[in-house]
Amino acid sequence: MNGQVGNSPRALQSxxxxxxxxxxxxxxxxxxxxxxxxxxxxQYRTMKKGEFLDVNTFKxxxxxxxxxxxxxxxxxCGVFSYYPxxxxxxxxxxxxxxxxxxxxxxxxxxxxxxxxxxxxFACLLAIREYIRHESxxxxxxxxxxxxxxxLKVISKRRREDS
Numbered sequence: 001m002n003g004q005v006g007n008s009p010r011a012l013q014s015x016x017x018x019x020x021x022x023x024x025x026x027x028x029x030x031x032x033x034x035x036x037x038x039x040x041x042x043q044y045r046t047m048k049k050g051e052f053l054d055v056n057t058f059k060x061x062x063x064x065x066x067x068x069x070x071x072x073x074x075x076x077c078g079v080f081s082y083y084p085x086x087x088x089x090x091x092x093x094x095x096x097x098x099x100x101x102x103x104x105x106x107x108x109x110x111x112x113x114x115x116x117x118x119x120x121f122a123c124l125l126a127i128r129e130y131i132r133h134e135s136x137x138x139x140x141x142x143x144x145x146x147x148x149x150x151l152k153v154i155s156k157r158r159r160e161d162s
Contacts (some may be wrong), residue, residue, distance in 0.1 A: 001142040008101045009062040010039040016059035018084035019107040022051045022076065026114050029068040034061060038041045047112070054107060057084055071157055072125065082110060118156070124153045 010033070024030050024047040032043040032053055045053050046068055055063075061084045065074040076082035087106050091098075117125070127150060131137060137150055 008039045009035050011035055011037045012060040014058040014060040016086050018057050018059050018086055020055045020109045020110050021052050021107045022083045024112045030074055030112055031066045031068050033064050059086055075115045076110050124150050128153050
């Protein structure tokens, strides 16, 4: 069971241990954060390109990764909110029907990557980097739909940073 309050993940009590190796497979500096029991983001470490971080955690403890410069969310194993898997789960996925070996514990690889965005959304993110104030969007001469979407992207970043 994954902890969720509305759309916000949070950690739940668990006795199922997970051993994770986060690997930064991006060209960016990435911040790895744990979401605590109240939904607060707790920084673990900033990772440079190619670095890894070993974490001993629990199955119901979510993690996220963010680009240090842009504050954009990165993917961990293809998702924005990553919940670790146990060694038993990984073994069962890779070797269906085989008995789980006694005392078998492995560190699960969790690859951090850049999400694939639509060209439209990627352009909105790029434009956002040049906007100092929301009022500047009015001066761009964009169609109403694009202007509204750009304001949403700017607003979302502000909410995530607060």
